[in-house]
Amino acid sequence: MAGKTLVAFAALLLAATCVLAEKPDTEEDLEATNEKNLLEAKIADACREKKCKLGxxxxxxxxxxxxxxxxxxxxxxxxxxxxxxxxxxxxxxxxxxxxxxxxxxxxxxxxxxxxxxxxxxxxGECKDIPECTEGQMRSFSRRMSEWLFQVMKELSARKDLTEFAEKLAEEAKSQPKGKHSVIPVIWKFCDLDKSKDKSVNRRELLPLTSMLKPLEHCLGPFLDTCAGDDRMITLGEWGTCLGLEKDDVNKFEDLCDKMEANLEEEEEEDDEE
Ligand SMILES: [Ca+2]
CATH class of the missing domain: 3.30.60.30 (Wheat Germ Agglutinin (Isolectin 2); domain 1)
Structure with a gap:
């Protein structure tokens, strides 16, 4: 009997020890978890309106x-x-x-x-981009300016252009053969120049290059050539690179300013609606 009592007592003692041993840990854990949740909620609440860059x-x-x-x-x-x-x-x-x-x-x-x-x-995954030969490079500028005209036409057909750009698309379509890509080429430049300083840098070109580089192996070398040593492309450089005549570029020199002014106007109208 005494033996049994002893075993029972030992078991009880062991259980009690376990409970005693676990109790502070559990409480601490619980407290820590609560604190962590509280902090997370506080951060989530404070950060709701804060925008951080990707990554x-x-x-x-x-x-x-x-x-x-x-x-x-x-x-x-x-x-x-x-x-x-x-x-x-x-x-x-x-x-x-x-x-x-x-x-x-x-x-x-x-x-x-x-x-x-x-x-x-x-x-996309990195891939071997073939070298752009001299001949391919020469034909690339013509293909790209033609492609920009097609892009503008396509966006116009889809009603994806601003009111002002829509007018430009109409004007481009009405130009004589060989001149219809002048406006789209300049329009694209203005669109890419997000900082509105009349030149486009590598970062501003990203929307174009990040999509097209793996498909158009001449695009990278082509843009490097256009930019020259300062790695910035001015409207003049862009026009020359894409085969426009100086007079054509001069004629539409203020297009970026007009686009910007019209965009602001259209946004104001949208706000009023
Ligand atoms: Ca710029």
Whole structure:
């Protein structure tokens, strides 16, 4: 009997010890989890209106100010592989930007410190882009200006142009043969020049190059030639490169300003509606 009591007592003691041993841990865990949830909710609330660049996310610093830091993870639903300017494939544009952010700030997770200079080159896996021969390069400018005319026509047919651009498309279509791509070429330049400083840089060309580079192997070398050493393309350089005559470029020199002014007007009208 005494033996049984002892065993029972020992079991009880063991159970009690376990409970005692676990109790502070559980409470601490619970507290920590609560604190973490509270902090996450606080960050989510404070960061609701804060926009961070791709590959970055908003958080709060020690003083409770909202700041953008490298994203802890990329959450793209349908990640599209991209090729970097260092010819390496990344799972998505966000992953590339996140990696550049980590390497730029020298943070843990950076896979190669050279990646601090890696940018998006084009969408899709990196592939061998064939060299552009001299002959192909010569015909490329004509093909590209013709292609820009087709793009403008297509957007017009789909009613995807602004009111002012629609007028330009009509004017382009009415031009004599051989001149119909003048307006589309200049229109595209104005469209690409987001900073409105009358020149386009590598970043401003990205919407064009990131899509077309893997399909048009002459595009990269062609744009490099247009830009020259300063790597910026002015309207004059763009026009010359795409085979426009100087007079044609001069004639539409103020087109970018007109487009900008009309865009503002159209936006104001939309706001009033
Ligand atoms: Ca610009």
């Amino acid at each position: 970055h996310e908003c958080t709060l610093d020690e003083d409770g100010h909202r700041i953008c830091v490298c994203a802890s993870k990329c959450h793209e639903l349908k990640p599209l592989k991209v090729c970097s300017t260092q010819n390496e494939t990344f799972p998505s544009e966000c992953d590339l930007d996140r990696e550049r952010c980590l390497c730029h700030r020298g943070q843990e997770g950076c896979q190669n410190k050279e990646h601090k200079k890696a940018h998006l080159d084009y969408y």
